[in-house]
Amino acid sequence: MEIDDKSRDAYLSKEIPVQPGAYSFTELAVHRDLIERNLRDAIPLVLTDVDERRNVVVIGLDETANISIADVISKMARLGVPPEAVVFERMPIPQAAIDMSPDPKLPTSTLLPQLTDYVRPLAGGLKIDRNGGCTLGIPVWYGNPGNQTRGFLTASHCTGFVGYNNGSQWGQPLLSNAIGVEFEDPPLTNCGSGYCDLTDAALIDLNSAHDNSSMALPGHVYLTDFSSSTGPGGYAVTGETLPLGVQSPFMGLDVNKVGVRTGWTTGEITGTCVTTYVVVRHPDGVQRLTRLPCYIRATTPVNSGDSGSALFRIVYDPDPDGGNFLGILSACSGCNPDVTSQTGDGFYVSWSAISQAMNQHITMVEDQGIE
Template sequence: MASIDLRGVGAPASVLSSGQRHLRTLDEEFAWLAAEVVPGGFGGLFFDENQNLTIYLTDTSQRGAAVAALIPYLTARDLRLRGGRRVDLNNMRVLSGRYDFFQLNQWKDQLSAVFEIPAVTAVDVLEQENRLEVAVDDLAARPGVERKLAELGIPLEAVTVVRESLPPPTKFLFEEQRPLQGGWMAGTNQRCTLGPLADSGPGTTRRVLVASHCTYQLGLKTFDLFFQPYGGGFAFGEEDEDAGFWWGYPCPSGKYCRSSDAALVRIFDGVLWDFGYIARTRFPGTAEGSYEVDPYNPTFRITSWMGQPFWNQTLDKIGQRTGWTWGQVDKTCVNYPYAYDVTKVFLCQFRVIGGGAAAGDSGAPVFAVLGGDSIRLAGILWAGKSTAAQADSTYFVFSPMTGIEDDLGALRYHP
């Protein structure tokens, strides 16, 4: 075996084509180790479930020589476990393997031919199992894959065929989204968040809830165009309804009141919508959560809406700025003056402690998770904060569904 040159040893010609210039892949490195560095038929290297460094050898009697040959290569990589502890290279586990990695990598190169089968979604060397894997999106394609393996001269026992869909690309809540769903960035003169989609019944005007203060004038219909995303997207609709403020009981003396910070935007004909759905991101948080859409579970499905929540009830929200956050209701039916014009008061609003929000989250759907992808709408967010000295002093404020309907009339939020 050749000694290792840590300045950068070229892979054998069968691994890298002559004149090819690219960073060596992990599979190519392992093939090179098997061909030129490690005795005993090196079949791959990985961390096991207990984070022990583990290797396969086709001839385990050469364990000592194989480990000694690998140590300079692994030392140069400065392997560390979580917390910074260095990996103990002298206590590698050695498993008996059937194939060396040079052979596995050659077969993987040959397996490029299986992509002629439309159902194939991936080809991989499973170093943790010392074999290959072909993924298909329909196991009905297995016989075709096995015929191709026979044509290529690759033994069936060296390959596992599994069902696995293509990984979908990820999206963030500030990107363009069609069909429209709640939770994505939108706006007219500022960045806000789309609330739940709405109509008044089958065949009626298609609309979406937004925060009224996200229009040009709070409490006045001005037919503002709305864009998704804001700042570069196309106009998808225009403001269609926005309740005015009123005075008299139960509005405080000298003030003007309404029951929600909500308005409706009419969705233009031809714009696709996903009625009854809002975006779902990867994970919830308190001050902030994920705003990257979960590619495998990209939506929540609205199944109902609640009237007014009780104290300490757990609620969540999806907003384009701070993503998916959650907390417990700690203030119920509060009368809040509007911060930028304290003569205006929103009656009977609710606050969720622990769940953060920031500028850009206004309009975000607030909901209770029922299980799986099912949610129950609670309202739309219009205020909050995501940074504080203590995590439990982050919060968001929302208008309940009853207040929204008091201002805008009866609406439907799912088929």
Template sequence: MEGAMGPKLLLTSVVAIALTLATAAMAQQSQAPAAPSAAVTTFDDKLVKIGEQAPGFGGMYFDEKGALQVYMKNAAELRSADAMKAARSQVTSAIAGVLGAEFLTQNAAAKGRAQEPNIIKGDYDVLELAKWKKSFGAALDGQEIVFVDLDERRNRVTIGVVGDPSRQRFEALAKSLGVPFEALIIEETPPIRFHASLRDKSRPVPGGVQIEIDTGVFAYKLCTLGFNVVRNGRDGFITNSHCTKNRGVSNDDDFHQPNDPLLSGNKIGDEDADPPYFTGGQCPSGRKCRFSDSAYADYRIDRGRFEIARTTNNVGSLTINSFPGVFRIMSETPDSMVGMRLNKVGRTTGWAFGDVRATCIDVNVADTDVRLLCQSSVARVSGTNKLTDNGDSGSPVFSILPTASQASLHGILWGGPDDGSSFVFSPMSMIEQELGPLTTFTAQQPPPPPPPPPTPREQCLRECNAERDACLADGGLGSQCIPAWRRCREQCPAQ
């Protein structure tokens, strides 16, 4: 076995190199398309809408007790009880109108009972902060800039930098942009990287387990299956775009669970949708951008349930619990809030948890020309285990509902710093604006629309894969079947 699978086993230990090679291959492709014409609504846009309906609104967060704290720029002027009551009513109505009435109940101590926000003094309103973030987002680039954030937790614009966060580096830039330096928080931050690539075969397939993606002959990536979905009436699952052979391009890649020994029968699906990266618009010069690191694959076996694998504990266990062995997804949370406690399950570090530290941050991914817009980050709780590592890419991110075996889906993890102290994920709102509506839990099931017909290229690639699989199943040698498969793919049309 060692002789036959040597190249493949060796690649596991150098998966970071494999990702570097994939990045190089992408650089040789045609230029990224222009910015999408359809407007994408980010969480910052929703905060601005609240600010337009409640003048002076400066951001909000859940504190350590789960209480909602709301910044108001004019809080000092609310001297009478009636004025404070009117302001609280106005901002509560605005929050419910933009984020939904359920937002005010999700972290409340009494289940289903809306909590009144506590108004605290803010120095700036979100309209100002959003404008300043946009100014800095276009002006700041280079590998030393990790992220730019409208920081609703601290009523500031926060800029994460690698190395020296000294005042001198940014004071002149702030002045040239017309931004008060006091409105900025400059903090040293480790680089955020794509994570490279529970490990036994699981049928039906739940979210959180290991998957293997073919990227060439004897080449592959190990990642984590995010969650099962119904998309355009078809059964499939979501993982990271950077886990595929070429991110931002649908190549009909083969997915296997947990791995792909020859003639194992472990194939579970084919890549079907991986939206392209774009340039221009919100994407600064020299970068290519997306709003989520997500790709969709069609199942070639029966779809797994809307569930996430549950391990024996939340401090890094990889062993699936005997009962209950899953978290059942019962709802989606489109956008998370600072202070929320979130969980993730991944093939490398298992089940771990942390608290939302920032939302809608624009992240420059280390060692690439990629900027991911409006992402969220989760920080480790002091004294707990490593949150994430290579191979956890694609992990489902979720909150646990009052019924402990039930979950609300928040998004998909794609990376973090090397020390595993935090992770970054794409929120559900961004994933579904790029991939379209997804059914992720049973209560959602709408009558499915008719599936779109495959493109000529998609149909050709599927036929090539079917011929290869039939060749191997009939006892053909890899040295015969694989070259024929490659020639078949080369003859497929470009579109």
């Protein structure tokens, strides 16, 4: 297994810098809220973020829109937002990272199975199928302590409809290799000027009567033959899995994801509470622009088909020795479903948002209850 030196070296040597800031987090959050509430329909807004590392509000504007930054600054000034508290980015409109093609075209190996092959036991990173390709995020335990069963997390939009349990059937790698049924999918929220998807994540029940789905490793993801921070990484399943706990994100944290379209990729967290907008299918079957509030943004290269991938941190000692789960991939910015080598940043719904939205008690290690 070849590990991206940037990821391992950064973990072993990283120090936490402390810098002075001109604004408090609360002040920046107020500025962002003013911009979102008052200018959402007046400017081509794609993303907003309170960047605590740079001590500014980041405003993402549609890179194809013909609008001057000076005009946007003027509008913000009328709201009382100081220009020096804002940084602008021209960027593509994010899109849901689902691949509806029959099967991603990946490099093949004659020695090891690929993420798109039939692989048991089940762990994070494998291809799952519902008449469209997505990624198994991470197997979990769910239910009351002392009486839990196995399931897994993936992206809600992969189920066909966001925020709605339509009983979607799942297989690995193909639907014919049935492994489970959609069990819980937290509903959308009306956020005043449209709909918010607070939790683009769904819980799938792993039914042991199906195709060896009881052979699942809760809290584990597969590591592949190599990782990359600049583009697609390895797809070959070496058999090594990484056990994960859970944690919250912070700026600059070195992170990983394993997905069926771009394999094992590495990067860092560049936003801990980013708001962006994507077009997804609602329960009534209509595709609508939907707000994703307070998601994690990370530079892990992703592309369509990686939806559902787990975002996780690795502990190196000096090799991978465990880690923590942070979230599930929802959308990508700058990716191109028609070009395998073209990748972009990922937007992930956080573990804290998932655990708060689900009615089920979800754990990475079986909760036996109090004895």
